[in-house]
Amino acid sequence: MKKWLKASGMLAVAVTLMFPSFGSRTAEAAGDFIWGADVSMLHEVEQKGGKFYEGGVQKDALQILSANGMNYVRLRLWVDPYDSQGNPYGGGTNDLATTIALAQRAKAKGMGVMLDFQLSDFWADPGTQTKPKAWQNLTYTQLKTTVHDYTQSVITAMKAQNVMPAIVQMGNETSAGVLWDDGKVGGGIDDFTQLGELLSAGIDGVNDALSTGEDIEIILHLDHGGDNSLYTWWFDSIVAEGVDFDIIGLSYYPFWHGTMGELSYNLNDISKRYDKDVMIVETAYGFTLDDGDGLGNVFYTTEESVGGYPATPAGQAAYMRDLREIVEDVPNDRGRGIFWWEPAWLPVTGANWGTAEGAAYNSDTGLLSNPWDNQTLFDFNGNALSSLSVFSETSPTNLLTNGSFEANGYTSTPTGWSVWANTTSNLSAIKTEQPGVTGDYKLTHWLATAYTASTYQTKTGLANGTYSLTAWVLNSGGQNAAYMYAKNYGGTELQTSLPVSTSSWMKVRIDNIQVTNGQIQIGFYSNANANNWLNIDNVKLYKTN
Template sequence: MKRNSLKRLTTGLMAGALTAAVLAVGEPAAAVRSDFIMGVDVGMLGEVEDLGGRFYDDGVEGDALGIMADHGANMVRLRLWNDPYNASGDPYGGGTNDLASTIAMAQRAKAQGMDVLLDFHLSDWWADPGTQTKPKAWQNLTYAQLKTAVHDYTESVINAMEAAGAKPDMVQMGNEISSGVLWEDGRIGGAVSDFTQLGELLSAGIDGVNDAASGIEIALHLDMGGDNSLYQWWFDGITAEGVDFDVIALSYYPFWHGTMGELKQNLNDISERYSKDVLIVETAYGWTLGDGDGLGNSFYTAEEATGGYAASVQGQVDFLRDLREIVADVPDDRGRGIIWWEPTWLPVEGANWGTEAGKEDNDDTGTLSNPWDNQTLFDWDGNALATLDVFGENAATQRVNLLTNGSFEANGTYTNTPSGWTVVSANSGYANATFTSDAWPAHGDWTANHYWASAYTVSLYQNKTGLANGTYTLSGWVLSGGGQNSVYMYAKNYGGAERQAAIPASASAWTYVSIEGIQVVNGQIQVGFWDNANAGNWLNIDDVKLYRTA
């Protein structure tokens, strides 16, 4: 970090849909794997502390790692640069994450009981899709020499960290490497479609890690977490080269990398397609639109509008909870967790993304600043934000789904009567406009669909009784071709006025809709989807959840 075509079903296919009733089955409570990662990337922390940054929890000063660990953070991600200094020994800044500082931070993390993810940038400074510059010491090597250097370097780093009692639990080989590593030898994309050298360079680094120590998981990391076509292209290419890895790592910022629905669809697809765990290793969101150093930020009004959450502490909390839910819901326990990028980058004077030496080395003319100070997990005075409390929440108990078959997976077949749901049509004979299908892009294997060749009105709903009175949230994911007279998700019969959430037209990107703050006072509720549609209109529904929030 430095800064499918829809498949249409025919009327004939729908007419032949199964109509036999099936027994309702309960939706299993959402479960989060015991090793679910709620981590923090703290590459700037040492520099912030050296320049005077201090951290507090409820007014009591403490170690930033200790504060975050106390709130539930269980992994630290550390970037490593080969030689982040110029010939005169001047540091490049941005944390100047050399091996010595990385080991020191890893030791601190281990002392707090946190796991360590080591991020090899394979560069002297920032590496990302637009910059994959070889380290100075490797720039004149032949390709064969380069492979040897990569192997020997990663082996020596792991040996040094293990000797210091700071062996990483997971290693990233490269940072946001959708365009490859170690340009030009390991470049991919554009006119370069041959993955051979990229695969060999990555394998050389991975072999070095494995030759040094056992039990370290290997992750490969791309940006653009919502771009499924990118991930299919890249991982098809890299797996064909036989690169041995364990985890697909993603960057996902909702204001840069696609919608939450696109992320969800991508996570579910790639975890199944490649039989790999998936881990969000970079994410963040703004807690304010203010600017701590007055020099501009990466997150402002346009990012807030695209991201879809308020630029507030509560907005940050809501984003993190929603993101955690998406990752925890990845089928077959393949969702490993989330890592927040630079939660401790306070706007202390001099704690910038680089120094003059770094700018000169990278030919960067940008203003030296902190562009991240409104996406941290501490305010500008170092006080812990309420967002940190989310790290310690047990997602399995926070969002137990009270609906039956909200994922529409229970039947495992094409049906007009999905288990647990009631279907009512205002038009005689049009109840078949509701069906489950695996022919549409779903969040799992199956999705609920509304479609008919003639105009239709249909409701898909559940009645839940025996509820504890309190505050509830109803949510779901939808695709819609648009054009309906009226289409919405609703909640009613809970002791208050019916509430509705309009469903927007979105034909290719899953959209999250929710109704929050439903005050159940009579122990029951009806929740569902109402669709008054014209001929040929369609709606897809998936992962519907009702859960108590207070």
């Protein structure tokens, strides 16, 4: 998807938080987290001279990715990415032969395959959902039949080459529909009848290619992963049309698609609302502000500022750790995984988003370039970045009891936590309520009169070492003091003030807590005026080394 074209029309929001080889989990063992990579540009990059290295040794890019913990690839598929003279459109020129070849390489490395049916000849995204050339003059009835037969034929061909995908995405960032104008929605079009029928035709084609005992999971995919109103509008309508799918896929780039808190809220809400798994099928972040091909990038100083992480390999890794935590924290193990978009798109000459023929097809006057070369997982010369190590990390264990405040429902004495107030009557400021940022409940401090209160937890029997404390918060502001703290760990009390945000959940943290006495007390303190409030959720204490 051509994010460099649509980014200018997106609302930039500061990064804070706000809502045999078949089967349902084929390439990964049931319950395993999917770390995936969309490597649709890889063949073209290699054709143009791109090479990849790890530790100074030249290797296959997929070998490097899989050895560092990536267990899936995502491959986009275009129907006919060539002009009438047979000239390729570029951007990977992802026809079926290219897709099968990449899938075979991935399978040989033990990786699963997700297939992205874009239902177009070239880029498909919310701003461009152009019918394939050969489908332009079909009647609507003919179009439905063609979509069915096309997806059936693709899956049949992939099965014949022993690369049947475990997951199929029907359409790409389809918030405005597919196959315009027949399947268009939005912009005043709220009738989803034809969109639902076209998606169902494609899904039926996939299923009709399967034999008894075979299964492919179906993803429906939107952009703007932090926009809960978009997802509920779209999926309410799609569910009403009876479209059969398994997973809700989201694009999420923190510099374009809302805050990470909004993403967290959305993931938790839609997984529960529709009883579906959720998956980030596109994300990326810059490792530098430099420009590999000298022709401009979509990630620069503004994106770094909005994204909230430094444009370094360490910043990439920190972003991915935080994103993984959000996805893994979706209740009931509904968070399935994350795909990095185009980690191997090196700035080699000619490996651009399109060729002159592709630009002409889309009536695109943009500069032919690689606008993504500083958001890869390899440097400009193809050397693997240190950020790759994050994909093989084990998620840390939360050492707190009831950090999500789900244990009791509504209560003033949440399990695992102690409470304190400056007067007995002010203890009523402390309570659990709905909704939380993850799960159903959150901790609240609030009274209609001035109060001072604290909710805290003491942990003993800890191994000495370095710890981190994190939490998600909302805050009305106006307090004399409102902070998260860590103390009694063998050092000076550490505090971090809780930022004011009344609607967007924000993540706060205290790092580098050096426990030397085997214990710690962590908590939240409010010295508040009348009607000041705090919401706190998903509190975690974990050892970092």
